[in-house]
Amino acid sequence: MGGLMPDAMGCAPPEVKKEGWSGLKHVPLSAADRYALGLLLHAVFNPTHPPPPTAQPPHPPPQVSSRGAIPLSVFSSFKKLLNPNAKLRMSPKNLLDIGMAESDGEGHGFFVHNRLVKVCAGLDGFTLSSESDKASLLRTLKESASSFPPEFVSYRILPCLASALEFGGASAATIVPLVLQFGKNVAPDDYGSVVVAPLVKLFASADRGTRIAHLDNLPDFAEKLDKKTVVDKIWPGLQTGFTDTVAVIREATLSDRILNNELLRHLARLQSDPEASIRTNTCILIGRLGPSLGYNTKRKVLVPAFSMALKDSFVHAWVAGVMAFMATAECFEIDDVASKVVSAVVSATLDKEK
Numbered sequence: 001m002g003g004l005m006p007d008a009m010g011c012a013p014p015e016v017k018k019e020g021w022s023g024l025k026h027v028p029l030s031a032a033d034r035y036a037l038g039l040l041l042h043a044v045f046n047p048t049h050p051p052p053p054t055a056q057p058p059h060p061p062p063q064v065s066s067r068g069a070i071p072l073s074v075f076s077s078f079k080k081l082l083n084p085n086a087k088l089r090m091s092p093k094n095l096l097d098i099g100m101a102e103s104d105g106e107g108h109g110f111f112v113h114n115r116l117v118k119v120c121a122g123l124d125g126f127t128l129s130s131e132s133d134k135a136s137l138l139r140t141l142k143e144s145a146s147s148f149p150p151e152f153v154s155y156r157i158l159p160c161l162a163s164a165l166e167f168g169g170a171s172a173a174t175i176v177p178l179v180l181q182f183g184k185n186v187a188p189d190d191y192g193s194v195v196v197a198p199l200v201k202l203f204a205s206a207d208r209g210t211r212i213a214h215l216d217n218l219p220d221f222a223e224k225l226d227k228k229t230v231v232d233k234i235w236p237g238l239q240t241g242f243t244d245t246v247a248v249i250r251e252a253t254l255s256d257r258i259l260n261n262e263l264l265r266h267l268a269r270l271q272s273d274p275e276a277s278i279r280t281n282t283c284i285l286i287g288r289l290g291p292s293l294g295y296n297t298k299r300k301v302l303v304p305a306f307s308m309a310l311k312d313s314f315v316h317a318w319v320a321g322v323m324a325f326m327a328t329a330e331c332f333e334i335d336d337v338a339s340k341v342v343s344a345v346v347s348a349t350l351d352k353e354k
Contacts, residue, residue: 010051011036014059014084027086034089038081045069052082059084073110074099115144123160127167134164138174145181153182154194162198165210172213180220196224203237211237263289264301271305276314283309283317287324290331298331307344322348 009016013035015023024032042052046068054062062079070078077098080090099111111117122129122137129137141157148157161175161182176199183195199221202210215238225234270282286305290298302324309321325345332341 011039011055013086013089014057015086017057028089028091030091031086031089034081034091035086037092037095038078041070041074041078041081042068045071054082054084071110073108077110115140119144120156123156126160126164131171134171135174138171138178142178142181145178148182150185150187154186154190158182158186158194158198165198165202166205167207172207172210173216176210176213176217177220180217183221191224196221196229200225200229200233203234205237264293264297268301268305271308276312276317279309279312280314280317280320283320283324287320287327290324290328293331298328299333299336302328302331303336303340303344307340310344310348318348 012021013032015027016032028034039051039055042049049068052062052066054060054066061084062075062082064075067075067078077090077095080088081095083089096111098108101108102112119137119140122133122140126134126137158179161179165172165175165179179195179199183191186194199214203214205211205214264286267282267286271279273279273282283305286302290302293301306321306324306328309317309324312318312321322345325341
């Protein structure tokens with residue numbers, strides 16, 4: 001049956017080229033596969049080179065001069081895979097055993113000391129590893145992020161990191177930014193399922209370390225969230241942070257980055273909304289958030305926002321502006337009160353509405 005494959009003779013072992021495929025009856029069952037594995041190694045390391053001279057009669061043993069880019073540590077095993085004598089040919093199991101051997105002997109350990117193999121092994125046992133081993137692997141992933149193929153990232157690294165987050169722990173603060181870093185190389189069609197979905201799921205986590213990590217990095221993937229996801233999955237978990245018994249969680253929920261940057265940018269746009277009721281409620285919300293804003297943000301945002309409401313054509317927006325100034329009176333410096341607040345509020349006393 002082997003002869004039915006296209007170009008089968010191109011990777012056929014010496015015994016087949018000499019006696020035909022029936023010659024495999026008298027050699028180990030995997031003899032042809034062993035030889036093909038050797039040719040595959042040559043093709044992987046030397047993709048632009050022709051097959052090695054040993055692939056053609058009289059099948060001379062591979063020479064060092066023909067190894068090309070095959071590492072010296074692998075070459076001795078490579079020669080054994082291409083042994084013309086089928087009974088002495090190295091098996092794939094022996095190749096794996098030699099490659100995974102911890103011994104530093106010549107031709108040993110070329111798999112176990114390989115960085116990619118180490119990463120795979122570390123990912124396999126990540127959740128059960130010690131904190132020091134986890135930190136070491138995460139550091140390796142961060143330093144080598146740009147060297148991994150996109151497919152390996154999407155289907156090997158990210159699922160493992162997302163799974164590790166479900167168990168919580170101190171590593172979350174490192175894992176979440178790493179997930180977002182790797183996510184930059186994920187195809188747009190896969191980003192939602194590979195990156196966003198696992199992160200969104202963990203907003204309901206009971207582990208505080210995980211929740212803080214998510215809150216700190218929320219702005220980095222907020223634009224990838226749709227309205228339904230925010231309402232049904234993000235907000236229920238987010239709002240519990242406002243009443244958490246740990247102050248750090250409450251502070252993270254009200255983080256400067258979320259309030260002072262992301263939220264206020266959207267509220268500023270809503271102050272110009274065509275719907276008068278939305279403009280009014282936006283002013284009220286800014287007034288309630290005022291005491292929680294950063295010092296510089298208070299000075300920069302509050303007076304213009306409330307002054308804009310006092311110039312609105314909708315009477316309830318005017319009232320909201322005045323009430324917001326009253327609610328945030330302690331947020332203003334004396335200089336700002338004299339130069340900005342008073343002048344803005346005084347103009348409202350000239351209004352004809354009672």
